[in-house]
Amino acid sequence: MVYRFFAVLFTLKLFFRTIIEDYIMKIRKTTESETRAILSIHSQAFGTVKGPEIAKLVSDLLGDETAFPLLSLVAVHKNKLIGHILFTKVEITGTEHPVAAQILAPLAILPEEQTRGVGQKLIHEGLRLLKESGTEVVFVLGHPTYYPRCGFIPAGEQGFEAPYPIPEEYAEAWMVQELVGSAIDKNSGKVRCSKVLDEPQHWRE
């Protein structure tokens, strides 16, 4: 009788755990074996014109030693990779003391999974992990109405110059966020990215 009770309890637990896991989206660090799936997310999300270029950028960045330490995260739902975000190391030249800084580039969500909060979850988890590991500021060049939802503010007016000049009409797209109090107030200078991301073609519209 007692045995049967525990067997039923165990079966119920397994049943509910499977259902719950199906609905919960997880965010975790990527593994090397997932590179193909990650590149495919970027190809699909950025479309046929920009997709191949962005997928190559991600592939190159993952092998760029000057981009380390980097943070590569995936969103997983029902055992399928549905989104990817990459942060890589940058330097700020001209500061009095070295500043631990990173840049968010790129971020992509599978087209059928967009506008469900996955992008913002990836950004928040990335920023949390970066803060935990001592990053002080994070930069991004992207949609000026999207990234401010996650705490980014225009970087130019805070005294941070992009690696290449940003045309006036896109100035708001160059953004920064501090993860450590007053890191923005205390510092300014020109941002230098890793070897791969420092190529001028990644800084054109």
Ligand SMILES: CC(C)(COP(=O)(O)OP(=O)(O)OC[C@H]1O[C@@H](n2cnc3c(N)ncnc32)[C@H](O)[C@@H]1OP(=O)(O)O)[C@@H](O)C(=O)NCCC(=O)NCCS
């Ligand atoms: C941009 C992108 C990463 C957003 O991720 P997402 O998971 O779809 O977005 P979220 O669910 O976190 O946020 C949804 C909100 O952001 C808005 N949003 C989505 N894409 C946007 C964009 N390109 N510009 C401005 N706002 C955008 C949506 O309208 C929605 O607004 P609402 O909450 O007022 O309805 C995703 O749409 C994507 O992969 N796009 C193609 C690749 C790309 O442009 N990457 C970013 C390069 S900077």
